[in-house]
Every structure is written in structure tokens, then in C-alpha cells.
Amino acid sequence: xxxxxxxxxxxxxxxxxxxxxxxxxxxxxxxxxxxxxxxxxxxxxxxxxxxxxxxxxxxxxxxxxxxxxxxxxxxxxxxxxxxxxxxxxxxxxxxxxxxxxxxxxxxxxxxxxxxxxxxxxxxxxxxxxxxxxxxxxxxxxxxxxxxxxxxxxxxxxxxxxxxxxxxxxxxxxxxxxxxxxxxxxxxxxxxxxxxxxxxxxxxxxxxxxxxxxxxxxxxxxxxxxxxxxxxxxxxxxxxxxxxxxxxxxxxxxxxxxxxxxxxxxxxxxxxxxxxxxxxxxxxxxxxxxxxxxxxxxxxxxxxxxxxxxxxxxxxxxxxxxxxxxxxxxxxxxxxxxxxxxxxxxxxxxxxxxxxxxxxxxxxxxxxxxxxxxxxxxxxxxxxxxxxxxxxxxxxxxxxxxxxxxxxxxxxxxxxxxxxxxxxxxxxxxxxxxxxxxxxxxxxxxxxxxxxxxxxxxxxxxxxxxxxxxxxxxxxxxxxxxxxxxxxxxxxxxxxxxx
Amino acid sequence: xxxxxxxxxxxxxxxxxxxxxxxxxxxxxxxxxxxxxxxxxxxxxxxxxxxxxxxxxxxxxxxxxxxxxxxxxxxxxxxxxxxxxxxxxxxxxxxxxxxxxxxxxxxxxxxxxxxxxxxxxxxxxxxxxxxxxxxxxxxxxxxxxxxxxxxxxxxxxxxxxxxxxxxxxxxxxxxxxxxxxxxxxxxxxxxxxxxxxxxxxxxxxxxxxxxxxxxxxxxxxxxxxxxxxxxxxxxxxxxxxxxxxxxxxxxxxxxxxxxxxxxxxxxxxxxxxxxxxxxxxxxxxxxxxxxxxxxxxxxxxxxxxxxxxxxxxxxxxxxxxxxxxxxxx
Numbered sequence: 001x002x003x004x005x006x007x008x009x010x011x012x013x014x015x016x017x018x019x020x021x022x023x024x025x026x027x028x029x030x031x032x033x034x035x036x037x038x039x040x041x042x043x044x045x046x047x048x049x050x051x052x053x054x055x056x057x058x059x060x061x062x063x064x065x066x067x068x069x070x071x072x073x074x075x076x077x078x079x080x081x082x083x084x085x086x087x088x089x090x091x092x093x094x095x096x097x098x099x100x101x102x103x104x105x106x107x108x109x110x111x112x113x114x115x116x117x118x119x120x121x122x123x124x125x126x127x128x129x130x131x132x133x134x135x136x137x138x139x140x141x142x143x144x145x146x147x148x149x150x151x152x153x154x155x156x157x158x159x160x161x162x163x164x165x166x167x168x169x170x171x172x173x174x175x176x177x178x179x180x181x182x183x184x185x186x187x188x189x190x191x192x193x194x195x196x197x198x199x200x201x202x203x204x205x206x207x208x209x210x211x212x213x214x215x216x217x218x219x220x221x222x223x224x225x226x227x228x229x230x231x232x233x234x235x236x237x238x239x240x241x242x243x244x245x246x247x248x249x250x251x252x253x254x255x256x257x258x259x260x261x262x263x264x265x266x267x268x269x270x271x272x273x274x275x276x277x278x279x280x281x282x283x284x285x286x287x288x289x290x291x292x293x294x295x296x297x298x299x300x301x302x303x304x305x306x307x308x309x310x311x312x313x314x315x316x317x318x319x320x321x322x323x324x325x326x327x328x329x330x331x332x333x334x335x336x337x338x339x340x341x342x343x344x345x346x347x348x349x350x351x352x353x354x355x356x357x358x359x360x361x362x363x364x365x366x367x368x369x370x371x372x373x374x375x376x377x378x379x380x381x382x383x384x385x386x387x388x389x390x391x392x393x394x395x396x397x398x399x400x401x402x403x404x405x406x407x408x409x410x411x412x413x414x415x416x417x418x419x420x421x422x423x424x425x426x427x428x429x430x431x432x433x434x435x436x437x438x439x440x441x442x443x444x445x446x447x448x449x450x451x452x453x454x455x456x457x458x459x460x461x462x463x464x465x466x467x468x469x470x471x472x473x474x475x476x477x478x479x480x481x482x483x484x485x486x487x488x489x490x491x492x493x494x495x496x497x498x
Numbered sequence: 499x500x501x502x503x504x505x506x507x508x509x510x511x512x513x514x515x516x517x518x519x520x521x522x523x524x525x526x527x528x529x530x531x532x533x534x535x536x537x538x539x540x541x542x543x544x545x546x547x548x549x550x551x552x553x554x555x556x557x558x559x560x561x562x563x564x565x566x567x568x569x570x571x572x573x574x575x576x577x578x579x580x581x582x583x584x585x586x587x588x589x590x591x592x593x594x595x596x597x598x599x600x601x602x603x604x605x606x607x608x609x610x611x612x613x614x615x616x617x618x619x620x621x622x623x624x625x626x627x628x629x630x631x632x633x634x635x636x637x638x639x640x641x642x643x644x645x646x647x648x649x650x651x652x653x654x655x656x657x658x659x660x661x662x663x664x665x666x667x668x669x670x671x672x673x674x675x676x677x678x679x680x681x682x683x684x685x686x687x688x689x690x691x692x693x694x695x696x697x698x699x700x701x702x703x704x705x706x707x708x709x710x711x712x713x714x715x716x717x718x719x720x721x722x723x724x725x726x727x728x729x730x731x732x733x734x735x736x737x738x739x740x741x742x743x744x745x746x747x748x749x750x751x752x753x754x755x756x757x758x759x760x761x762x763x764x765x766x767x768x769x770x771x772x773x774x775x776x777x778x779x780x781x782x783x784x785x786x787x788x789x790x791x792x793x794x795x796x797x798x799x800x801x802x803x804x805x806x807x808x809x810x811x812x813x814x815x816x817x818x819x820x821x822x823x824x825x826x827x
Binding site for chain 2: 297299318319320322323324329331333336337338339340341342343347351352354355358359360361403
């Protein structure tokens with residue numbers, strides 16, 4: 001038994017997050033921990049990795065009862081957790097970050113050469129082709145997650161806890177991660193795997209442990225694992241995918257010609273989205289998908305190009321001008337770009353539209369707005385006065401969506417709309433987007449999950465090196481075609497213009 | 499509110515302790531509670547309180563202004579020059595000084611916003627620059643008002659008599675007005691909300707369409723403008739400014755008052771009421787030391803120790819609360 005927990009209880013201000021939870025993982029085993037947001041997964045992982053102390057119950061490492069004094073203590077006992085949104089020192093070099101807290105030394109001097117060489121080997125093993133002497137900040141979000149895994153490999157962790165490791169990876173990168181997990185398992189590492197993507201769970205897990213409302217909700221052995229059975233553990237009911245309403249697209253609401261982003265100065269982007277249409281943007285990580293959305297919303301100034309919203313050219317620069325013209329962006333990084341985490345749900349919901357009702361803040365109007373959107377989007381918060389950072393990922397994402405829906409946009413841009421969002425909330429967000437399109441919005445979204453693209457989109461644009469390399473209507477959706485276009489290979493058949 | 503409760507209790511304790519300790523049983527008098535002392539204390543609270551609000555404006559955006567003392571010096575040297583040497587009427591001279599100091603703030607803001615220089619660097623250089631310029635400008639001569647500015651000096655030395663020999667000093671009233679307006683701006687206007695959103699998370703504020711650059715600029719302008727206002731009050735009050743030491747270290751009193759009052763140095767957090775309490779404490783403490791110890795040699799040491807203790811207790815209480823009640827705003 002590499003790591004075992006028995007009868008774990010944890011309460012915050014009298015509210016039980018965990019009640020008598022049992023969990024164990026053996027060497028050479030991948031155990032998937034599943035549950036809806038708020039089921040207690042994060043709390044359990046924090047207890048297992050020493051970030052939180054349990055109120056009751058026992059944690060054992062290799063059969064020995066332990067009380068962790070902190071994450072470093074757990075790490076020293078061979079337990080490494082790769083957080084969903086890791087905190088990193090962006091100015092450090094990658095090599096320094098890999099060895100942070102366990103620096104290689106020669107005498108009392110740092111042995112940078114050895115750390116760089118060792119980092120290079122570790123990164124190569126993860127298929128991350130970067131120079132270890134570059135700063136961490138130069139890595140994309142997805143790559144930073146791999147860096148965390150490199151840290152765990154460096155520490156030769158006996159137990160590796162992966163919390164939503166693929167949420168910011170593209171399918172290709174995710175596939176590589178699965179291979180790494182397989183390797184580690186074969187090498188005898190115990191792995192705790194948390195993911196909302198059930199396909200991954202089915203692909204990787206030897207055993208599935210479910211949590212629901214802070215209690216164990218059951219366990220599945222390898223041969224019992226199926227989509228249905230996992231969902232059963234999580235929600236205790238069947239989960240129905242949102243069914244798409246076929247719609248006839250209306251007038252062109254978003255028209256982009258010759259857009260050039262600073263990330264890809266050589267590439268021009270042309271695209272159109274009609275009212276009632278949901279267009280997905282697929283492509284590999286770093287292909288320039290987010291950059292297109294950022295340029296459209298004015299977060300980064302485009303180098304060239306014209307943007308028209310409902311036939312009106314977009315005047316002025318910056319997000320304020322874009323929002324005034326009827327654009328809205330649900331950004332990629334909820335915690336840093338989407339929300340002011342230290343502020344309340346209500347303050348976040350009103351932020352983009354506050355100035356539309358004059359120069360004074362009207363608390364009553366604000367409370368009404370908050371109550372309306374919390375109800376409308378089923379944001380599960382005890383009160384809109386709660387700090388938004390205390391909500392689960394799914395509820396936070398609903399707040400981001402709500403604050404922009406309150407602005408009544410014509411064109412909704414979304415970047416990874418369901419990253420780190422549980423199955424239930426994900427379904428609600430899909431249904432909402434579908435309804436918004438039906439109501440005449442133009443929706444343009446970037447997603448690294450093909451499953452999501454297929455579920456939502458009427459049309460897919462594939463981006464490679466900043467260019468749109470293909471546009472596929474719904475009847476031509478296929479994983480293979482998209483992968484071909486995303487890796488820069490052209491199709492033999494004629495392409496549909498974007 | 500939790501943070502303010504701590505400072506309010508501390509202030510109350512210090513005031514009561516001083517009143518008790520400074521009581522002279524033999525003569526039956528109490529120098530702390532004397533009308534003269536209280537009036538003087540209130541005036542100082544008013545003058546330095548404006549500086550703390552100035553500092554808070556920049557701190558809530560996550561920045562800092564180290565040049566406040568030197569901007570006070572600029573106002574202190576320029577105002578007498580305008581009034582006495584040039585004979586400019588007071589009604590024109592004071593607004594001119596305020597405009598000049600606001601321009602200094604604009605300059606700081608532009609360097610921070612456009613060139614993306616660190617506020618610490620910009621204002622540290624400002625601290626040196628303005629004092630140096632003023633010393634050269636005045637030739638290290640003491641600047642005074644002479645017989646000019648009789649009327650306008652009421653702003654700094656005037657009182658509203660409340661009876662029993664005590665009058666409410668006008669600078670305290672100016673401070674109360676500034677505090678009330680600032681509080682309204684922060685809590686009840688879109689500008690205030692945006693200012694705090696920017697201080698908490700600049701990225702998210704920008705993504706929400708907040709004009710982050712313009713607001714940051716505004717914060718630096720407000721800060722230097724208020725420092726200029728306080729500088730005018732100081733020089734009108736003492737009627738003498740020596741460029742080499744006028745306003746020296748005042749930025750530290752200003753920042754200490756704001757931080758003591760719960761304005762977080764990381765930005766995005768703070769209440770005007772807290773700044774008011776912090777500014778009060780910053781003035782009461784030296785007064786206490788003077789009266790109780792009979793000399794001011796320990797002044798810096800005691801002020802430093804009390805602020806440190808206050809910050810430590812605040813942090814300990816906050817952690818204790820956080821452990822019991824996670825997630826509450």
C-alpha cells in the first residue's frame with residue numbers, strides 16, 4: 001500500500017467537506033478519483049499531499065501512520081501533487097524551477113550545468129522541447145503543467161497525484177501524458193488521477209473511486225469501468241448530453257478580414273460568424289487560437305485587419321471598445337483573466353456593465369443583477385456576497401459567463417469554456433451556449449477538446465501557425481481530418497472557405 | 499471591517515492609556531487632555547491624515563509613492579514664493595500649487611503606465627529629484643510668508659471654537675471633507691470599484707473592459723495633488739519651510755498610516771475609515787511618548803514597535819479566523 005487514508009473527516013466552519021472518506025492507492029496502480037465539483041476531491045487531495053490537515057482519520061504511507069507538516073514534508077515522503085493551476089516562479093529558469101528546493105550543489109555552490117542537463121533529460125522524457133535556461137514565464141499554460149510533472153519525476157515520487165492534468169493540454173499533448181502515466185505505472189509509481197474527462201479515466205484507470213457530497217460513493221474495478229458507471233458514481237443519475245437544436249444561421253454578426261496578431265505576424269485571418277451559429281476553433285497548443293480571440297476583443301492590439309460587428313466596423317482599441325460594440329470574451333484563464341478572485345460574486349458579475357448605469361454604484365441594482373444571474377445560470381453560491389474565489393471551478397465559470405451575458409453581447413467569444421469544469425456544470429454550460437445561439441447570438445469558441453468541439457459546433461475552423469488551414473461543416477467533422485489540418489497538412493478535397 | 503476593528507481597539511487603548519498615565523495627581527491637571535494639546539493633536543491628524551489618504555490612493559492600485567514628502571516640500575517652497583516674492587493673490591497661488599503637484603503625479607503616472615517603470619523606482623527618484631530641485635531653487639534659504647497670506651493662513655491655523663478653550667482646527671475639517679469624498683469615490687462610484695478591481699487583479703480588470711491605464715494615472719494624480727494640499731497646509735501653519743528638511747520622511751508617516759489602517763500593500767484592499775484611524779494612531783503615539791516619557795528620543799522606536807506589533811497581531815487574528823471560516827468575503 002503506497003498511500004492510504006482511513007476515515008478522513010474535514011470540516012470548514014462546521015460545514016463538512018469530507019465525512020469518513022477512505023482512499024488507497026498501491027504501487028504500480030492508477031486510481032482515478034471522480035466526483036462533481038464540490039464533492040470533496042480537492043480537499044482530499046490536499047490532505048493526501050500535506051497541504052491541509054484532516055480533522056479526523058489517518059493517513060498512512062507504506063503502512064506507517066504519518067502527520068504531514070506541510071507539502072514539503074509530503075514531498076520528502078515521496079508524495080508529489082501536480083496542481084490543476086500550479087503556482088510557479090515565472091522569473092526562474094525552467095531548470096531552477098525543476099530543482100527548486102532540491103538544488104544540485106557542488107560544495108556550497110549551485111551546480112547549474114548539472115541541473116540544466118538533468119532538466120533537459122527530464123523534459124525530453126515528457127516530450128517538452130524547450131531550453132531549460134529559458135524562464136518559466138516563457139512556457140504556455142499547458143507546458144507549465146508538464147513542468148510540474150517534471151518536478152515530480154525529479155523528486156522520484158512514489159505517489160504522483162495528478163489533478164486535472166490535461167485540462168490545458170491539447171489532445172496530442174494529452175496522449176503523450178497518457179504514455180508517461182503508463183510508463184510510470186510500469187515503473188511501480190502509484191498514481192492518483194483526477195479528471196473530468198471520462199474518456200481519460202477509462203483509458204488510464206485500474207480502479208475508479210467516486211466521491212459524492214464528501215462521502216465515498218463507490219468504487220469500480222477495471223472490468224466495471226464504463227462511461228455510464230463512472231457517471232453513476234459521480235452524480236448518482238444518468239447524465240444526458242445536451243441535444244443540439246438544428247438552426248438556420250442568420251445575418252453575419254462577426255466579420256473579420258486580414259486580422260494579423262503579433263504572435264503570428266506572417267498570418268492573416270479571415271472569418272465570419274452568423275447569428276445563431278456556433279463556430280469552434282480547433283488546433284494544437286500554441287497554434288495561435290487564443291491570440292485570435294484576444295485580438296478580436298482588443299486585449300492585444302492587432303497589427304492589422306478590420307473587425308465588423310453586425311456590419312459596423314469596430315472603432316477604438318481595447319476591451320472597452322470591443323465590449324461596447326457587442327463583443328464579449330470568456331477568457332482562457334479564469335483565475336487571472338476572468339475573475340477578480342478576492343471580490344464577491346456580485347461585484348464580479350457587475351464589473352463589465354457597471355459603467356453603463358452611470359457613474360455611481362447602485363447597490364440595490366447590483367444585488368438584483370447578481371441575484372438574477374445566479375438564478376439564471378444556477379450558480380451554486382450561498383450568497384452573491386461570497387468571495388468568488390471560494391466557489392468551485394464550474395460555478396466560477398458560470399460567473400464569468402454571467403458577467404458577460406449581463407452585457408447583452410451580440411457575439412460571444414469563449415476560450416476553453418469548460419476547462420476544469422465538472423460534468424454537470426459542463427452540460428449546463430453547453431446547453432446555455434446552445435440556447436444563446438438559438439436566441440440569435442454568434443458564438444465563437446476555442447477548445448482543445450475535440451469532444452467538446454463536436455458536441456457544440458456547427459462549424460469548425462482549424463488553426464495552424466496562426467492561419468486558418470481549414471473550415472469543416474458539421475457533416476465533415478472527423479478527428480483525423482482536424483488533426484491533419486492542425487498539423488499543417490492540406491486536405492486533398494476542396495476546402496470550405498471560412 | 500474586521501481589520502478596522504483591530505486598529506480601532508488599538509487606538510482606543512492608546513488614547514485611554516495616555517490619558518491615565520499623563521494625569522498629574524499633584525496639580526490635578528492632565529496635559530494630554532488639555533485643550534491646547536488636543537487642538538494641536540487634531541491639527542496634526544488633519545494634516546498628516548490627508549497624506550495617508552494620498553498614499554492609500556496609490557497603494558490600492560498595488561503601487562507605492564515614496565515622493566510624498568518631497569512633494570510636500572515643493573508645495574512648501576513654491577507657495578511662499580508665489581505669495582511673498584511674486585505677490586500672487588492667495589486665491590490664485592493655492593490652485594497653482596495644487597496644479598503643479600497634480601502635474602507631478604501625472605508625470606509619475608505616465609512613467610508607470612506608459613513606460614511600465616516600477617512605481618518604487620519612479621517615486622524614489624522623485625523623492626530625490628524634487629527635494630534637490632527645491633534646495634537649488636531656494637538656495638537653501640528658509641521660505642516664509644512674511645506678512646502675506648494672512649487670510650489664507652486661516653486654512654491651517656484657524657479653529658472653529660467649541661468652547662472651554664478648545665476649537666476644532668480647520669485642517670481637521672479639510673481632512674474630514676477629503677476623507678468623506680474619497681470614501682464616496684471608493685465605495686459608491688464606478689471609478690472606485692474599477693480602481694479596486696485593478697488593484698486586486700489587473701488582468702481580469704482589463705479583460706472586463708476597465709480602463710486600467712487611465713485609472714492608474716488618476717491614482718498618481720490624486721496622490722500628488724493631496725500631498726500638495728497637505729504641503730500647503732503645513733507651510734501655512736508653520737510659516738517657514740527649509741527645503742533641506744521640510745516634509746522629510748513624511749512619505750513614511752503617510753504610508754504607515756495607510757497600511758496601519760488596513761490598506762493592503764498588495765493592492766485592492768482598504769477602507770477610508772481605516773486610513774483615518776491609522777492616521778490618528780500615527781499622531782497620538784508620538785504625543786503619548788512625549789507626555790509620558792518626557793522626551794521624544796524613543797519616538798521612532800515606539801512608533802515602529804507598535805506598528806509592527808499591530809501588523810503581527812492582525813495577521814495572527816486573520817489566520818485564526820481564516821482557519822475557522824474559509825471562503826467568506
